[in-house]
Amino acid sequence: MSDALWYFARGSGVVSLVLLTVVVALGIGARSGRPAFGLPRFAVSLLHRNAALLAVVFLAGHVISLLFDPYAQLRVLDLVLPFAGSYRPLWQGLGTLALDLVLALVVTSLLRHRLGARTWRIVHWLAYLCWPVALAHGLGTGTDRAVWWLWTIALTCAAVVAAAVIWRISPSFARFPARAERRIAPRLRPHLEEVSR
Ligand code: HEM
Numbered sequence: 001m002s003d004a005l006w007y008f009a010r011g012s013g014v015v016s017l018v019l020l021t022v023v024v025a026l027g028i029g030a031r032s033g034r035p036a037f038g039l040p041r042f043a044v045s046l047l048h049r050n051a052a053l054l055a056v057v058f059l060a061g062h063v064i065s066l067l068f069d070p071y072a073q074l075r076v077l078d079l080v081l082p083f084a085g086s087y088r089p090l091w092q093g094l095g096t097l098a099l100d101l102v103l104a105l106v107v108t109s110l111l112r113h114r115l116g117a118r119t120w121r122i123v124h125w126l127a128y129l130c131w132p133v134a135l136a137h138g139l140g141t142g143t144d145r146a147v148w149w150l151w152t153i154a155l156t157c158a159a160v161v162a163a164a165v166i167w168r169i170s171p172s173f174a175r176f177p178a179r180a181e182r183r184i185a186p187r188l189r190p191h192l193e194e195v196s197r
Contacts, residue, residue: 005069010143012062014153017138019055020102021157024131026051027124028164032173049109056106059099091140098134101126131161 026048029036036044063079066072078085080100083093108115108123135154144150167173 002070005065006071006143009062009065009069009072012058012065013138013142014144014150016055016058016062017134017157018153019051019058020131020134021160023048023052023055024127024161025164027127028168031168052106052109056102059102063099088141091137094133095137095141098130098137101130101133105130128165 026037026044029039030041030045030048033041035041039047063074067074067076067079073087074085078092078096080096082096082100083089085092085096104123105127108120112120135158139145139150139154142150
């Protein structure tokens with residue numbers, strides 16, 4: 001039984017990292033406001049949201065299985081308070097920090113209409129911190145941290161996020177005006193930009 005938990009914990013951790021990578025890339029694609037990755041605009045946003053929710057499901061599986069794993073010896077406190085654990089406190093703490101950030105991103109997105117666009121957007125920038133923190137955790141703490149396949153997955157994920165971020169900061173990333181926006185009076189456009197952020 002404990003072997004099954006341990007395998008599940010490792011597998012769900014790796015799947016979470018891959019999903020977070022997909023979420024970051026799709027989030028940047030959605031922000032571009034144009035069709036991306038061969039998908040129409042609405043599909044990019046929808047996939048971004050659903051991939052994020054799926055990542056949360058796998059993350060829940062990751063931490064709950066570790067909570068019951070006799071080797072990990074995690075306490076509930078270790079799931080919320082970073083760097084408080086006794087086993088590899090730095091690397092495990094990075095996992096806790098990434099989890100806290102994921103929860104902040106998901107909760108503020110679910111409450112986006114109540115919080116307002118500006119607050120949501122400020123919190124959403126934390127995604128750029130969350131992803132490398134999760135990557136460092138996976139490479140630093142896992143049983144498979146010295147195994148080729150984990151490094152292959154991690155480097156592929158890093159390449160995907162790096163490509164998306166380079167696209168995001170490139171001049172060609174200028175926001176693609178939607179049809180409705182293109183029809184709107186020029187004097188209202190700055191206001192619309194502010195609201196849609
Ligand atoms: C965004 C959040 C997280 C992601 C993406 C993530 C991902 C990963 C990955 C990829 C591994 C390596 C698995 C392997 O070696 O095959 C791992 C291992 C591990 N994670 Fe996480 N993790 C996250 C959060 C957490 C949290 C909150 C905790 C608990 C405080 C935690 C505890 C552990 C432990 C103890 C291991 C070592 C498992 C083992 O090899 O026995 N993780 N995680």
